[in-house]
Amino acid sequence: MVLKKCIYLRHVTNKLIMEQTIIKKRVIGVDISLEETTFAIVNAKGEILVMDSFPSEDYPDANDYISTLCERILMMIESNGGYESIRSVGVSCPSANFTTGCMENSPNMPWKGVIPIGPMMRDRLGLAVAVANNAQVIALGEHAFGCARGMQNFVVITLGSGMGSCLFSNGLVHKGSDGYAGEVGHTCIVKNGRTCGCGKKGCLETYTAAKGIVVTAREVMAESDAPSLMRSAENLSPKMISMFCDQGDELAIEVYRRTGHMLGLGLANYASIVNPEAIVFTGGIAKAGDWLLDPMLETFEEHVYKNMQGKTKFLVSELDEDNHDVLGASVLAWEVKEYSLFK
Numbered sequence: 001m002v003l004k005k006c007i008y009l010r011h012v013t014n015k016l017i018m019e020q021t022i023i024k025k026r027v028i029g030v031d032i033s034l035e036e037t038t039f040a041i042v043n044a045k046g047e048i049l050v051m052d053s054f055p056s057e058d059y060p061d062a063n064d065y066i067s068t069l070c071e072r073i074l075m076m077i078e079s080n081g082g083y084e085s086i087r088s089v090g091v092s093c094p095s096a097n098f099t100t101g102c103m104e105n106s107p108n109m110p111w112k113g114v115i116p117i118g119p120m121m122r123d124r125l126g127l128a129v130a131v132a133n134n135a136q137v138i139a140l141g142e143h144a145f146g147c148a149r150g151m152q153n154f155v156v157i158t159l160g161s162g163m164g165s166c167l168f169s170n171g172l173v174h175k176g177s178d179g180y181a182g183e184v185g186h187t188c189i190v191k192n193g194r195t196c197g198c199g200k201k202g203c204l205e206t207y208t209a210a211k212g213i214v215v216t217a218r219e220v221m222a223e224s225d226a227p228s229l230m231r232s233a234e235n236l237s238p239k240m241i242s243m244f245c246d247q248g249d250e251l252a253i254e255v256y257r258r259t260g261h262m263l264g265l266g267l268a269n270y271a272s273i274v275n276p277e278a279i280v281f282t283g284g285i286a287k288a289g290d291w292l293l294d295p296m297l298e299t300f301e302e303h304v305y306k307n308m309q310g311k312t313k314f315l316v317s318e319l320d321e322d323n324h325d326v327l328g329a330s331v332l333a334w335e336v337k338e339y340s341l342f343k
Ligand SMILES: [Zn+2]
Pocket: 185, 186, 187, 196, 197, 198, 199, 200, 203, 205
């Protein structure tokens, strides 16, 4: 009788263990950006099972926005495997504080002040939620599924409307004491230089991100009377300038030469401090390819600490641009250890 009971108990225990290991095999990855909020159910292999999105700007009120996001996530879960299959949620958003789970004073998003996105989502979904900034999430994705797979020390640089970075150190994201480590875009590269959105002057980002590249283009055009396709372009953008480079436009090439020089200088300082194995570029501006990367590399090698010369690998992310943020956010979700991550 006792033996029978033991066998029964063992059977129940095994069944419970099996259920726990089998059913919690999916997470939710969420990417919040100015234009769009994308969310997906992702399995442990990094396969996106279902993905959906809606315009973030349609919701000027943060409460309405988060309620809608959570309702849509719950609907997606309901029709794709059910609530019990989901382990946790990872969220990528601008100006994120990993420790508090809040979006703090984002200069570009519609919601001002401190928005407790992590705690609000946790309470509405009843699931553990982790929040990190875009560059940190991309680094997690590159480490798990992309070109930084297996690397212990690398830097991710995101180049788009801003310049972000994440330092991956000894196999982990280096967050710093308040979760803001890696703001290389807001290190000063020119004393009393261009005014930055952060309120300071001469930040690297004002030379290497989208607006700064267009400012450089205007400077280059003003310095000479040489013909250029840039002169007649409406709403000049970094993408257009790189297309003009492909067509042999000398002034457009000069714009990326100067941009690459500033980027190389900033990255040489960064690398001399943290000594990464590789620097991984991602974001729309990285698509300018060699027009940007050749001058960057020349300046980088000229300025990086001598013992590191020729040793840093430069890679451009090969992950699908449409889903690399939700993939990275799914890796973040797997890292959540407890429900009440935030106070
Ligand atoms: Zn700045």
